[in-house]
Amino acid sequence: MAEIVIDVRDVSISLGGHSIHRDLNVSVTRGEVIALIGGSGTGKSVLLREIIGLLKPDAGHIDLFGQSVLDSTPEQMNVLRRRFGVLFQDGALFSSLNVEDNVATPLFEHTRLAHGTCRQLARLKLDMAGLLPDAAKKRPSELSGGMRKRVALARALALDPELLFLDEPTSGLDPISARAFDTLIRLLADSLGLTVFLVTHDLDTLFSIIDRVIVLSEGRVLGSGTVTELKNIDDPWLRDYFAARAPEGVNAHGN
Numbered sequence: 001m002a003e004i005v006i007d008v009r010d011v012s013i014s015l016g017g018h019s020i021h022r023d024l025n026v027s028v029t030r031g032e033v034i035a036l037i038g039g040s041g042t043g044k045s046v047l048l049r050e051i052i053g054l055l056k057p058d059a060g061h062i063d064l065f066g067q068s069v070l071d072s073t074p075e076q077m078n079v080l081r082r083r084f085g086v087l088f089q090d091g092a093l094f095s096s097l098n099v100e101d102n103v104a105t106p107l108f109e110h111t112r113l114a115h116g117t118c119r120q121l122a123r124l125k126l127d128m129a130g131l132l133p134d135a136a137k138k139r140p141s142e143l144s145g146g147m148r149k150r151v152a153l154a155r156a157l158a159l160d161p162e163l164l165f166l167d168e169p170t171s172g173l174d175p176i177s178a179r180a181f182d183t184l185i186r187l188l189a190d191s192l193g194l195t196v197f198l199v200t201h202d203l204d205t206l207f208s209i210i211d212r213v214i215v216l217s218e219g220r221v222l223g224s225g226t227v228t229e230l231k232n233i234d235d236p237w238l239r240d241y242f243a244a245r246a247p248e249g250v251n252a253h254g255n
Contacts, residue, residue, distance in 0.1 A: 002029035004066075005163055005195050006051060011060030012219075013046065020046050021057065022219035030162075033189050033196040035206055038216030039237050044199045045089065045167055047216070051197070052086060052165060053077050064163070082110055084163040085156030089171060092152065093140040099126065099151050100136040106158040122158065129154040130184055146177035150184075157188070164189075166198040170205060178202065182209050203244060 006028035013021045020043040028034050036044050049055040051062055053069045062069040064080055072080060093102050100122050107118035123136055129150040140148055149169060156164060169185070170178035182202075186209040189196050200206070206213055206227050213230055215222040215238065223233045231242055 002031070004028070005030050005064065006197060007061075007063040007066075008047070008051065009061045009063075011047075011050065011057045011062065013043075013050065013055070013057040015046070019219055021050075024060070024216075024220055026214060026221060028195060028197060030195050031193060033186065033209060033211045034198065035210040035213045036197065036199045036216065037201065037206070037213060037241070038222075042216040043219070044216060048165055048167055048197070048199055052081075052084065078110070082159050083161055084165060085159065085161040086165045087149070087152045087156045087167065087169055089167040093148060093155075095140055098137050098139055099131075099143070102140065102151060103155045103158055106155060110159060122154070125154040125157050126151070128157060128188070130180075144177075145172050146174075146181065149173065149177075149181060153181075153184070161194070163195045163197070166196065166200075168199055168201070170200065170202045175204075179204065179208070185209060203242070 004027050006026065008024060008026040011021050011024045012019070024047070026047070036047065038044050046055060050057050051064065051069065053072070056070065065083060067076070067080060069077070069080070094105070097105070100119050103122035103125050104115075104118040107113060107121055108115065111118070123133065126136060131147065131150050131154065135143065135147065135151070140151065143151065153169075166185070170181055173181060182205050185196060185198070188194060198205070198210070210227070212225060213227060214224045215230060217235070217237065222235060222238070223230050230238060
């Protein structure tokens, strides 16, 4: 059987007096490229933060690589965090650091390598993320939105993770940049053997690079499967969601 790298069991959480997740169950096996979708307020980003240990649920169990996230000590979580990388929705780059040092920061913090070596490795990760060498000494404010996303991806890859979390990675990008970013994610997943857990609302991402889609609705998993399988679920939100993508060769006006 395939190894389960993310195992969420019976997780419940309320925020601000509102129930977000109720007995939620999600599992991801090694090597999958998974997309998490759902309407606004269904707790997609909340679930991601629960899984990586930034938010503690009210009840339930969360395991990463067979290790409990909720019962781990801070030292154990630091070891666990070396096995996954995270790209947050806004990139979360340090505006005061240049691109090279942004990417090298996890290496500075979690390894004993010389700073010069860390910066060399950072330049390698920038190359993997499709950025030219002259980007290394620039500040994030000097880059386009697409380039900042790639810097954030390079930083998420800094420690050679087995698992990659991406929160709305194509949000705010123009269609060409978004599709190029999708292609890069799939290439990295296939070439590095990564497991990818991706929160998105981008339909084109689902149709182009995703192995399996998990749908959240009313605090639970509404469905899990391929895009074709999910289209067969009789749910108003899902129908409207997939209807937003015009058939191949037809524009939004039906022409």
